[in-house]
Amino acid sequence: MKTHVALPVSQRLSQARRRSLVLALAGGAALASLSARAQPAPGKGDILIGRSTALSGGMAPFLAPIHEGQDAAVEDANAKGGIGGRKIRLVTLDDGFDPRRTLENARQLSEKEGVLALLGVSGTSQVMALLPYLVQAKLPLISVYTGSPAIRAQQHPYLFTTRASYADELVKIVRNLVAVQTSRIAVAYENNDFGKLLLPLVEKTIAAEGATLAGSHAIAPTGADANDAAKALAAQKPQAVLLVAAGPPVVAYVRANRAHLGVPVYTLSLGAGSAVLKALGDDARGLAVARTGPSPTKPTIALTRDFQASMKRHDKPVDYDRYTGYMDARVLIEGLRAAGPGVTRASLVQAMEGLGNLDLGGYSYQFSPQNHHGSNYVDIAVVGSGGVYRQ
Template identity: 90%
Template sequence: MKTPNANAWPNDQRPPLARRRSLVLALAGGAALASLPARAQPAAGSKGDILIGRSTALSGGMAPFLSPIHEGQEAAVEDVNAKGGVGGRKIRLVSLDDGFDARRALDNAKQLNEKDGVLALFGVAGTSQVMTLLPYLAQAKLPLISVYTGSPAVRAQQHPYLFTTRASYADELVKIVRNLVAVQTSRIAVAYENNDFGKLLLPLVEKTIAAEGATLAGSHALASSGEDANDAAKALAAQKPQAVLLVAAGPSVVAYVRANRAHLGVPIYTLSLGAGTAVLKALGDDARGLAVARTGPSPTKPTMALTRDFQASMKRHDKPVDYDRYTGYMDARVLIEGLRAAGPGVTRASLVQAMEGLGNLDLGGFSYQFSAQNHHGSNYVDIAVVGSGGVYRQ
């Protein structure tokens, strides 16, 4: 059995994101203006539950797309708690709804830190949300483990309290474009979401296409609601692309895939967040042929011990086996290993030290690499294609 290589795309092959460093500094400077109340960190000790804070979208348009990830996280936590927890202490997720809004995410982080006294944050979703939190994490010395954004802006400078578990969008884009070039599809159009996420990634997409020897046929913005998907597809059709690279998430993906079928008929490649469980369910057979960058192994192939553990967990919890739940499950397993390495008297400082000391972390066939110099545990990417009924081909 071949273990996926978490270092498949070395850092020096990643195209830089324009203005990413200035964005980090601008956001950090703005957030630093807010004063941080003096609060004591949670006391070290080995009694009581281990409180982990989770600010995420429990309501709003992105909630259905994140819900399966939450279920995977919760299953892994429930599994370890059923076996006595970590060092005899149970893990308790303290969840607050941010509605996928960056300001609410920051307010939630302050509440979780200053009122609830959580040990760490876990599983924050969204580029704007994470970028807004970074200065506060540094001030509060509050670890954040696992985020659901692959934006290179988040990784532009190593943050002392941020640990990621998924490949960056730069890694995903390189894999996508190389795959297209390998099958002699070199004329690529880009449909990108008309928000910070899409606008920040567009320069990186353009540079990746050029660096890999392909040609940018054209690009067109797409409303987050997807209401202008037909206009975008028609505009791109006029550029005669051989494929479309879709940089979007949520409702706009559903709308564009259908519009692409109607007006272009060329293959669509998208990032990992673009084809989650809710998107595939909404599309049904319309998702057939969609190619997706995946940042973890297949959840349905029981060739790894980790996958078998996940499948057994989903059976116990009566949940479907899919990529989204597997993502949440794997990320919670990394958190659990960090807590174990920190010992029963875990503190924020010892958790950070433990995460950096994990080194080569093998969860049972899938490996991560952490160190004091590297807080980004994986850059593994593969391409999966959706078959009939919205099910990935194996």
């Protein structure tokens, strides 16, 4: 996730959007070089779904619960007969959260393993690295763990998202702060592509919602300089801090904020998973998080009850991360069911676009040929005692 690019933030975001605009031109001649296994025979054997993710490195512990939720949903579907008698099998490769390895893995999964689709790629740089190849290979990607506006600049023919964008999350956070008379907001952002690309959007959202930017400060992806960031922001006298980071720097900054500011911290959905809460312990209390799905602990809808029962069967904890993975795999499974046992890459894309209003049991998505981004749902949850969220 680290970068040494020195271009201005606005120019990099513009370049990312331009790359998205020309994706449709990237396919064609290169597809002929794909191996025969890249187009598996329809209706035979297991349905192979590729998963390139961090099984090693700093982000691995933060993504592991999401994988467990995905695995549980797939195992549950297979126990009920799979897709017309065909089992779904996840083929997983470690990318160490490195965009270059993510692309290499996608090529291997597509051209050597013959997967039908990819599931749940994490990271803005990782997804951006994949987008041209998805067109070339005509390979669907269902669900990603980034809400970056760069991947939504124009609808991609093979990308389907299941979570609200960061823009949706930021609007919800800032409106919540303004509603409670907190209008002077500082920003602590991760010093990499993720944080730098989002900073202008954060600044724009704060201004649009009638709040004031008290100041901003970068944090190293390791979180090593979190105390310096907290001290610098304290000098600006903010009423709250909006934290744009994921993984280790979240833990470091929340603790530094307690030591040097003592004001509320709000963060994006991927910023406060179960591994972060476990690492923070009692220091997590009061952390406010944008959540892009319903509460996993309140069995008020059928989907949540299904999830809780699944976690009980698989002996896994009930939390937002596992619920995220579970829900996203359920969307993929519904797409496969709609395509039928003879599913191909092309028919899966068509089936996903034809899902329309997809209700998984009290929680709905909207997909169509004109809309590949299935949800814009955002809520704010606050961490209470024992690391348990309260709405």
